[in-house]
Amino acid sequence: MNPAAQSAQYPVTCPACNTINAKRAAELLQDKRLCCRKCEHTIAMNERQLNSLRRTLADMGSYLKQDKPLAEQRD
Numbered sequence: 176m177n178p179a180a181q182s183a184q185y186p187v188t189c190p191a192c193n194t195i196n197a198k199r200a201a202e203l204l205q206d207k208r209l210c211c212r213k214c215e216h217t218i219a220m221n222e223r224q225l226n227s228l229r230r231t232l233a234d235m236g237s238y239l240k241q242d243k244p245l246a247e248q249r250d
């Protein structure tokens with residue numbers, strides 16, 4: 176996985192108080208949960224959120240690998 180994508184902060188909304196928390200994507204994938212900074216509710220990532228996180232990381236990784244912007248990749 177691309178290191179830049181791995182260290183990106185991924186936003187997760189707390190279901191208890193609606194505060195947006197951010198955690199490093201790689202840590203989120205590993206822990207599958209985070210603690211709300213406002214109400215200290217433990218937010219468990221569900222499978223759908225984890226899949227979306229994995230997809231975001233994959234997209235980010237392939238984007239960062241591009242040498243040129245997508246618009247210039249025409250033949």
Ligand SMILES: [Zn+2]
Nearest residue numbers: 189192211214
């Ligand atoms: Zn909260």
